[in-house]
Amino acid sequence: MAYVAPAPAEVEEVELYHAHSFITKYVFSQDAKVIAIQYSSVAIAIGVVGLVLSSLMRLQLGFPESFSLIDPAQYYQFITMHGMIMVVYLLTALFLGGFGNYLIPLMVGARDMVFPYVNMMSFWIYLFAVLLLVASFFVPGGPTGAGWTLYPPQAILPGTPGSGGGIILMLVSLVFFIIGFTMGGLNYVVTVLQARTRGMTLMRMPLTIWGIFIATVLALLAFPALFVGGVMLLLDKVLQTSFFMPVILSLGEQLEYGGGSPILFQHLFWFFGHPEVYIVALPAFGVVSDLISVHSRRNIFGYRMMVWALVAIGGISFIVWAHHMYVSGMNPWFGFFFATTTLIIAIPTALKVYNWVLTLWKGNIRFTIPMLFALGFIVTFTNGGITGLFLGNVAIDVPLSDTMFVVAHFHMVMGVAPLMVIFGAIYHWFPLMSGRMMDETLGKIHFWVTFLGAYLIFLPMHYLGFLGVPRRYFEMGETNFIPASAQSLSAFITVVTVIVGVAQIVFFYNLFKSMKSGEIAEKNPWKAASLEWQTPDQPPGHGNFGAELPVVYRWAYAYGVPGAKEDFVPQNLHPDEVGEAGAHEASEE
């Protein structure tokens, strides 16, 4: 059947902000692509600080008597800052502020975000939050050492490192982060809802956008809990209120606090903290779906189920939070409820893993760097997910609580796994952002060292946990139950950590060198069907799509369409130009 064109495919134009000077173009820019790069640069820079902190901690753990780089107080401070930096200031900011800003307008066919000025403010407030965080390293007493969960009462009492200026700066920084994020989040949500181009229905959006969209909705619902907890803890610290502070004796004297409930803070924190895991994971799920589809030249298997799974995971993630609090003391029925919901969330998650694998099945797999990282993600995420099933069960969690097993679990599932996706995404979209390719050999070295290294670090760490090695200990000393060989294993982990840490220099070298002198990328080098690669310029210019906005005629996964000229059909290619006349385009599942 010949294609009958719908009524004139016009797309309503939007008024676009135009920069007039260097400052408004590159510094106080309102262009989402520039904001994305600003967000990413700041997030990666602070992430490197987090990485250095982890190496310092590992040197202490692996060789307790040999290096005297840090003292116990600093160890606590570094744990805290490493955790907070990586979870909030790196991963959340990079996935949503970085990839969200760059990809949402391009992938839905918009010229820019709907509120460019608010978007710009979002970045500057984020930068301010990061600077406050960094400033806490330089105040008397140093940054807070309360652990990234910031549990009261210890978080704000003397005796905990950084209980003066450190904790105050931490909490104020978080409040600003949330304000800045909310401004960005409004943009991401409304742009996805309202600024799509003609023909771009919700179900034609690439899964990357679905992941970022659902994650943003989660963040807008979850961050208020951190805001509430943070503000009230700040008041407990600064104004001596007793929202969370119980009656406390300190050095034999009764403090002015009394009557508050520390558990209340824990509920608030984890009501934010658990969805936060998915705020990081859902964009990773989305991005990896697209990487796998493009680099195996197949449409994503079960697109609709992938969307449903994202929505379901997002929903369920709000009713599992207390599985972080099994040892805080709770009604057994309460624990039973949260264990059940926690295990249920494995269903949509497993569904996604099956669909990724089934997409690869009989695919024309290309072992490009993005594909390697995507495969690395699937394996790592599955591994980390399975140990999550252990910890989700109350009976198994209680003995494993506060051991290295927990540390290994969450590093696999929400540290290494999302980082795999971030690296894959950078290698994948770098040609679009810079117009140049990254070096493949260096990329492979980077991948294999990082991927194998991550396993050499975290698999033995599970074993340490089984032995009973506790987390958050500056130094083990001698015990009656942990064999001396545990220390050798710990030293091994430290050596690998340092190697993997140093190997990231290869990545940065590749990044900067390719930016300057990398091979010029051909247009749409991966032959992807989604809209961001169909811009007239590569990298896309201000306004993204040249004179006319694109019109979308199909979903983002038209690979291997029978009768088409190439093995992919761009979303915006007019049906008349797809292939030989009569070739029917839609491929039935």
Added chain:
Amino acid sequence: MSLFSQLAEKPWAAEQAAIDDLHSGGEFTLPAPQVGLRVFLGFASVLFTLFIVVYVERMVFSDWHALPEPWLLWVNTAILVFSSAGLQWAWVSADKNQADGVKKGLYVGGVLAFAFLTGQFLVWQQLVNMGYYASSNPASAFFYLLTALHAVHLLGGLVAWGRTAVKLQNGLSMAQLRGSIELCAVYWHFLLVVWIVLFGLLLFT
């Protein structure tokens, strides 16, 4: 079209493509700023709801001593109702293209909002003079915290209100102003509802 039926679409099927090609892209007929405001109101609702939940959780502990309720709070509530009504008047007038009503409504709404904030500040002073400090009891701490949070939201609204007033001064047409006025009015009504809920909470506990 409902969200559920959209999620059931098969984007790869030819018959669905024929429907999808006609899709204009946007999800709602509302303009983007209106959608943005509603998303923000969702966010703010979650925020206030969480504060209320924590308030109720904290209240059950034995050290809770309810605050006195200064009569000025009733006056403030009435002022905020009239402030909201003023903006509603401006909104209705903008729909009817009555420049005079827009001007009066907008100014009444804004000035009364400032009056409300001043009134809240006076309540704070009264309570402090009576010896109710933030640190003396969780009930008073919550009172200061919640009223401050509400005031900060209203101040944010007043920034938007100020920008609208400047636009009005610059002689923008009703059609150009209507969107901003509607945003202000919707936001004011939201904050009025939040205040009534908070005030009720303070009265009954």
